[in-house]
Amino acid sequence: MIIYDFLSELFGSPVLAAFIQSFIPLIFLIPFALFAVWLERKVSAFMQDRIGPNRVGAHGWLQTVADILKLIQKEDIVATNANKPLFNIAPVLVFAGSYLAFAAIPFSSAFIGSGIDLGLLFIVAASGFVVAGILMGGWASNNKYSLLGAVRSAAQVVSYEIPTVLVILSVVMLTGSLSLYELSEMQTSSFYNWVIFGGTAPTLQKILLIPFMFIGFIIIYISSLAEVNRTPFDIPEAESELVAGFHTEYSGMKFAMFFLAEYANMFAVSAIVSAIFLGGYQSPFGYLGNTIGWEWLVPIEQFFWFAAKGIFFVFVQMWLRWTLPRLRVDQLMALCWKYLIPIAFVNLLIIGIIVIL
Amino acid sequence: MNIYDLIFYLFATITVLSALAVVSTKNIIYSAYNLMLTFFGVAGLYVLLGADFLAIVQLIVYVGGILILILFGVMLTNKVNGMPIHTEVTNIIPASITIGLFAGIVLAFFMNTNWKSVTTEFPATTIQSLGKLLMNEYILIFELLGVLLLIALIGAASIARKQ
Structure with missing residues (x-):
């Protein structure tokens, strides 16, 4: 809020301020992606008893910067039989779709994005553009592997949206709000007020809710893994079957764009899961700024907690990637339709009954 | 002209041009992606009218659901048969008569209705x-x-x- 007010005073127009503000998450996202790629390589190296990148900078932390420099210089190849306009638009559409979600994510109480009332629904809607972009890239490449990867990805994302929405619905029944900002503000002051511990419901309700909230959290985390095409659900880009899935034909900066979109998506789903269940930008205990009387410190602390929770869940995604084997296509669909959706429905029903009590 | 008018004309142009492209391109995949742009433009118009829920549901149902299914079907059949699907224009005369009549009816209603304009607060x-x-x-x-x-x-x- 503070940043938006500051910008609208500076430019004298709310529309212009909103336009400028929409670039702010990018300032966070690009360094995050650089860091996360390095972290992923280090984590995988650690888990496989290797050293990982260690040449560029201390512990190789500049490796991704060097990689980006390399990707910028690379020749931009478009296969002869590819559909050129769609091939060029696809990376932009995929990144735009994943960046769209950041419009609804509050980073701290000083920066709440657009703060729309329907934030959770908006994020579900934004993922449709990612799917359309992936299908576009896969089809325009004119490559069997790309098309297979894209079609698998679309089937997967569309299926796993259902358990996600069901869990979101059960949270909405409890909190009565679809806005991520309001959700985060509700879970203030202590980790005991987080939705995963039953939110701010009365004590008896809270105790009844906790196990079902944990089930909901696990379901939404599994389906968010599937929505960002991460292992164990990475069949759209399964290296051993499909070369690199929908982005097989891409090189240079277009490939980097897909990569950036993937890491932006990973952070977005982590931030959303933490905003729904784990208090978003709220600290698990009080704020240092409030204790020592420095009010201006509180938003910065909130940003720290937001980033810490997000990066922690990104780390868990990497951890799972290097631990679990990949699911087959039929297993993936069976997991969604035969297990997650029925469990999510029953969970929704039980949470509804507890909330009415 | 205020800035909201500019945004309205932006979305209106996107909607109209992409809708035209949907029916005029030969390549069915282009039609599908132009349809996505049309849905996007319409959603933008809904937002400008203060109907945020309608806009988002429009995106979820049409872009996230129906459009993906259309693309899915077109891409699979297109590649499996090994020949590109091209749309062509047939039955021009009956089509233009029907569309002319429909456009006439809509225009007549638009001109003859006594539109009431009420200024209300945005909910x-x-x-x-x-x-x-x-x-x-x-x-x-x-x-x-x-x-x-x-x-x-x-x-x-x-x-x-x-x-």
Whole structure:
């Protein structure tokens, strides 16, 4: 809020301020992606008893910067039989779709994005553009592997949206709000007020809710893994079957764009899961700024907690990637339709009954 | 001209141009992606009218659901048959007569209706009042629509199962 007010005073127009503000998450996202790629390589190296990148900078932390420099210089190849306009638009559409979600994510109480009332629904809607972009890239490449990867990805994302929405619905029944900002503000002051511990419901309700909230959290985390095409659900880009899935034909900066979109998506789903269940930008205990009387410190602390929770869940995604084997296509669909959706429905029903009590 | 007018004309142009492209391109995949742009433009117009819920549901249902299914079908059949699907223009005369009549009717209504303009406040949130209306006054219609969708699902499954 503070940043938006500051910008609208500076430019004298709310529309212009909103336009400028929409670039702010990018300032966070690009360094995050650089860091996360390095972290992923280090984590995988650690888990496989290797050293990982260690040449560029201390512990190789500049490796991704060097990689980006390399990707910028690379020749931009478009296969002869590819559909050129769609091939060029696809990376932009995929990144735009994943960046769209950041419009609804509050980073701290000083920066709440657009703060729309329907934030959770908006994020579900934004993922449709990612799917359309992936299908576009896969089809325009004119490559069997790309098309297979894209079609698998679309089937997967569309299926796993259902358990996600069901869990979101059960949270909405409890909190009565679809806005991520309001959700985060509700879970203030202590980790005991987080939705995963039953939110701010009365004590008896809270105790009844906790196990079902944990089930909901696990379901939404599994389906968010599937929505960002991460292992164990990475069949759209399964290296051993499909070369690199929908982005097989891409090189240079277009490939980097897909990569950036993937890491932006990973952070977005982590931030959303933490905003729904784990208090978003709220600290698990009080704020240092409030204790020592420095009010201006509180938003910065909130940003720290937001980033810490997000990066922690990104780390868990990497951890799972290097631990679990990949699911087959039929297993993936069976997991969604035969297990997650029925469990999510029953969970929704039980949470509804507890909330009415 | 205020800046909201500019935004309106931006979305209106996107909607109209992409809708034109949907019917005029030969390549069916281009049509599908232009349809996505049309849905996006319409959603933008809804947002400008203060109907945020309608805009987002438009994106979820049409872009996230129906468009993906269309693309899915087109891409699979297009590649499996090994030949590109091109649309062509047939039955020009009956089509233009029908469309001319329809456009005439719409235009006549548009010109002859006595439009009332009332200045109201933008509702801060539409979802609560919408939910109350759906669950109280229109509950029967709402439930019937649910049953209708269920019938469609069962029908699709039974057609697909038939050997």
